[in-house]
Amino acid sequence: MTLFWQHFRAQLTGLLIWLASGIVLALALTRTARAAAGGGMGLFQSLPVSIQRLMGLRPGMSALDGYVAGKIAPSVVLLLVLYAVVLALSAITREVDRRTIDFLLSLPVGRRQVLLSRGAVLFVNTGLMAAILWGVSIWDLQNQGLITGATGRYWLLFLGQWLLALAVGSLTLLFSLWIDDYSLGIKLFLGLLSALYFIEMVLKVVGADRWVRLLSPFSYADPATILAEGRLPAGDAVVLVAVIALALAASLTAFDRKQITA
Amino acid sequence: MLAIQVEGLTRLYRNGRGIRQVDLAAAQGSVYGFLGPNGAGKTTLIRTLLGFLKPQAGQATVLGVDAIHRSREVRQQVGYLPSDPALYDFLSGRDNLEFALRMRGTSDRTRLKALADRLDVDLGRRVKALSRGNKQKVAIIAALAHDPDLVILDEPTSGLDPLMQEAFLDLIREERERGKTIFMSSHIMSEVEAVCDRVGVIKDGQMVAQDSVMNLKKQRVKYIRAEFAGVVPDLRSLPGVTDWQAAGSQVRFTLAGSLDPMLTEMAKGQVVDLTVADPPLEEVFRQFYEGAGGGR
Numbered sequence: 133m134t135l136f137w138q139h140f141r142a143q144l145t146g147l148l149i150w151l152a153s154g155i156v157l158a159l160a161l162t163r164t165a166r167a168a169a170g171g172g173m174g175l176f177q178s179l180p181v182s183i184q185r186l187m188g189l190r191p192g193m194s195a196l197d198g199y200v201a202g203k204i205a206p207s208v209v210l211l212l213v214l215y216a217v218v219l220a221l222s223a224i225t226r227e228v229d230r231r232t233i234d235f236l237l238s239l240p241v242g243r244r245q246v247l248l249s250r251g252a253v254l255f256v257n258t259g260l261m262a263a264i265l266w267g268v269s270i271w272d273l274q275n276q277g278l279i280t281g282a283t284g285r286y287w288l289l290f291l292g293q294w295l296l297a298l299a300v301g302s303l304t305l306l307f308s309l310w311i312d313d314y315s316l317g318i319k320l321f322l323g324l325l326s327a328l329y330f331i332e333m334v335l336k337v338v339g340a341d342r343w344v345r346l347l348s349p350f351s352y353a354d355p356a357t358i359l360a361e362g363r364l365p366a367g368d369a370v371v372l373v374a375v376i377a378l379a380l381a382a383s384l385t386a387f388d389r390k391q392i393t394a
Numbered sequence: 395m396l397a398i399q400v401e402g403l404t405r406l407y408r409n410g411r412g413i414r415q416v417d418l419a420a421a422q423g424s425v426y427g428f429l430g431p432n433g434a435g436k437t438t439l440i441r442t443l444l445g446f447l448k449p450q451a452g453q454a455t456v457l458g459v460d461a462i463h464r465s466r467e468v469r470q471q472v473g474y475l476p477s478d479p480a481l482y483d484f485l486s487g488r489d490n491l492e493f494a495l496r497m498r499g500t501s502d503r504t505r506l507k508a509l510a511d512r513l514d515v516d517l518g519r520r521v522k523a524l525s526r527g528n529k530q531k532v533a534i535i536a537a538l539a540h541d542p543d544l545v546i547l548d549e550p551t552s553g554l555d556p557l558m559q560e561a562f563l564d565l566i567r568e569e570r571e572r573g574k575t576i577f578m579s580s581h582i583m584s585e586v587e588a589v590c591d592r593v594g595v596i597k598d599g600q601m602v603a604q605d606s607v608m609n610l611k612k613q614r615v616k617y618i619r620a621e622f623a624g625v626v627p628d629l630r631s632l633p634g635v636t637d638w639q640a641a642g643s644q645v646r647f648t649l650a651g652s653l654d655p656m657l658t659e660m661a662k663g664q665v666v667d668l669t670v671a672d673p674p675l676e677e678v679f680r681q682f683y684e685g686a687g688g689g690r
Contacts, residue, residue, distance in 0.1 A: 134496045142484055231480035235490075235536070237446060239497040240470035392446040393407070394437045394477070 135241065135249035140256070143222060147257050150215045154265045157211065161204045162272040168199050182337045189356060196278050197359045200269075200286065205355035208265050209293045213325060213349070216258050216301030221308050221317045223250035224387065229314035233392055247305075247387045251380050254305065258297040266290035285362050292353030292364050295372040300325070300349050302379035309386045396455070397422040397544050397575035398443065403452035405442050406599075413438050413599045416452070420577055420592070422543075425570050427590030427607075428579040431683050435599040436579040437477060440548055444474055457544055470498065473542035477549040477579075479533030481521045487532040488517035491539055498540045506539040513561065526553045534562065538569075545569065547578040551585060563589050583675040595682045602682050610678055615650045620660060621667040629659055648673075 189198050224247070227233040236246065270286050273279045279286070304321050311317045332348040345351035352368045398420040406412040413435040420426035430436050441447045443454055445465025454461040456468045481490045491506055510517050515531040524532065530553040537545055551559045566576050566589050580586050586593060587607060595603040603610060615634075621644045630638050634650035643666070649656055653670065660668070 134493065138482075138493055142482065145484070231476070231478060232482055234446070234474075234476040235479065235481055235494070235533075238444060238469060238472075238474040238476070239494055240466050241497055242466055389448070391448065392441065394441065 135245060136252050139223075139249055139253045143219060143253055143257060146218070146222075147261065150211070150218075151261060151264055154208070154211050154261065155268050157207055158204065158265050158269045159272060161207060162269050162276070165196065165199050165204075165273060165278055166276055168195075168203070193356065193360065196273070197356075200273075200289070201355040201359050204269055205289055205293070208262075208269070208289075209296060209350065209353075209355075210329065211265070212258060212262055212293055212297040213300045214322065215261055216254065216297040217304045217321045217325060218318065219254050219257055220301040220304035221314060221321065223247070223254065223305055223308070224390075225308045225311055225317045226314045228312045228392065237392060243387050243390075244384050247380075247384055250305070251302070251383075254301045255298060258301060259294055262290050262294040262297065266293075285359055288358045288362070288364050289353075289355055292355075292358055292368070295369065295376070296349060296353045299352075299372045299375040299379070302376045302383070306379045306383045306386065309383060309390055395422045395458075396420065397424075397457055398426070398577060399453075399455045400439070400443070401453045403439065403442060403449050403454055405438055405447050405449045411435070411438075411599065413442070413596070416596070416599075416601055418594055418601060418604065420575060422457075422575050423570060423573045424591040425566060425576040425578065425589050427586040427593040428577060428596065429581075429583075429586065429593055429679055430579075430596035434596045436596055437548055438599075439596070440474075440546055440577075440579065443546065444469060444472070471543050473537035473540065473545040475533055475537040475545070475547045475550050477552070479530060479536075481529065481532060481536070483520065483522040486518055486520050487515065487524065487528075487535075490521060490532060491517065491536055494536050495539060500540045505541055506535060509535045509538055512565070513558070527555060527558065530554055531558070538565075542574070544575045544577065547576065549580060550578055551580070551582060559585070583679060587675045595679060597683060607675065610675075615648045615673055615677070615681070616653070617646070617669075617671040617673055618649050618656070619644070619646050619667075619669040619671075620665060623664040623666050625663060627659055627663045629656060632656055632659060 189202050193201065224233070227236060237243070266287065266289060270279065270283050273286075274283070308317050308321075311320070328348045329350055332345060332350040335345045335348070335351075342351070352372055353364065354368070357365055396419050398418065400416055400418040403416045403418075404412075404414045406414060411433060416435070416439060418439070428436055428439070438447065442449050443456055443461050445461065445468065449462060457471050459467050459471075461468045481487070482493070485493070495501075495503070495506065513531040513534065515528050515535070517532065517535075519528075521529060521532065534550065537547065551562055554562060563585055566578070569576055570589075570591075576589075578586075578590070590607055592606050593604070593610060594601055615636075623643070626640060626643060626645055629635055629645070629647065632649075632655050634652075635647050635656070636650070637646070637648040639646045
């Protein structure tokens with residue numbers, strides 16, 4: 133637990149900054165929901181089909197669901213995934229880059245313990261971030277009277293996006309073990325994610341097959357599907373959980389073998 | 395009993411540097427100085443002993459524990475000061491030390507307080523706000539606060555002012571008197587000469603010498619100064635004589651090897667005065683570093 137709290141404390145300022153930015157973004161989006169959704173589906177339906185596809189809309193969606201799936205969810209997931217990448221790079225790469233790994237590994241701790249504590253912080257912090265951002269969004273939509281019934285479908289978005297952020301974070305943690313330069317890691321992974329986000333948008337616009345889109349993490353836990361079907365797609369959930377488990381297991385082995393040079 | 399025993403240890407990097415076939419022995423309760431030019435392999439050996447690097451061959455035992463396969467147990471009993479220590483800068487010095495002691499399962503804070511008083515460091519300030527010297531002091535406390543049986547110090551006095559360097563060397567001497575073993579790498583010969591019982595010299599990843607400071611100095615060249623009444627014998631043809639300088643009845647030269655041939659030759663003249671001096675340790679190591687005289 134000492135290792136977990138020490139790393140959690142190290143990440144606390146970052147978490148608060150990301151949360152503050154996320155809450156401002158979420159509230160900005162929910163505050164404009166009434167105006168966007170107020171005219172029924174008119175606003176969205178008036179858009180070209182390719183843009184509707186780009187926004188992940190489905191025929192027959194309610195105005196509010198369309199707004200949540202097309203505007204709020206893509207913004208929140210992008211923020212969550214970026215945060216997960218930064219957090220994963222802070223786990224080992226930043227410690228190596230700043231040489232604090234020497235202090236840490238000079239103590240009688242196992243490398244697996246260190247990595248698991250980092251994984252636990254990734255799990256908790258992305259969970260907190262996702263829960264608070266979706267909590268704030270749902271609360272504000274309820275406050276405005278836009279959501280009147282059960283909120284379970286919206287909380288499924290939180291679950292799906294948390295899993296997605298965890299999967300991306302776990303993969304980043306794994307591959308970051310071969311990168312000792314923190315700023316290089318940030319550039320590399322954020323660049324890669326931006327490219328995948330862009331590719332996903334293009335594939336949506338052109339109406340590419342789902343299996344092609346599955347190459348990008350952003351096509352998993354699709355908000356429109358979750359809201360329309362009222363459940364997290366089982367296939368997506370299985371893939372995301374498997375990626376998290378495999379990436380963490382591989383990270384444990386890779387970190388165990390890592391040579392910590394001066 | 396040996397605190398550190400290394401046999402045939404090899405850890406080579408892709409560029410061919412590192413350490414190869416290193417043998418080393420440091421006795422318990424002694425101060426072992428580990429010397430070598432930059433890039434010679436000092437830090438690689440230290441990091442291999444602590445499990446940061448996995449060797450490709452060889453064995454290492456620290457305080458009787460297999461350092462390669464039971465690294466965690468080794469680190470429980472060892473204090474380590476890296477050459478460029480980095481602490482968590484979002485924490486205060488005290489919080490860094492508390493974290494280290496908690497991880498070691500140590501509840502006694504007496505020694506931590508005593509060391510902080512002795513090294514005159516304010517542990518309440520965030521590490522981010524500390525000068526390099528004060529960060530070094532906190533790192534020294536981190537290496538010693540749990541009262542380890544073996545302390546491994548990589549360039550320990552860099553960043554300390556001269557007064558604090560002296561205080562630190564006193565601390566090292568006291569640790570030795572308490573039966574602790576100190577293994578320190580250093581570039582500062584005067585401090586090695588002042589505190590070390592035994593030294594090892596590494597060059598290009600291989601040990602080139604390992605002996606007591608006194609023996610090493612003896613094995614190497616000697617500075618000779620002699621004064622004769624009457625004719626000064628020409629000793630330049632003797633094996634090992636270099637830097638010959640003659641002025642009147644006095645001669646000065648450097649002699650490598652046995653004194654016997656020189657004394658036999660001198661006895662043919664009339665010696666008025668003779669001084670045989672060990673060179674400073676710097677000179678001894680300069681010769682090792684430059685490969686001028688080989689080693690054991």
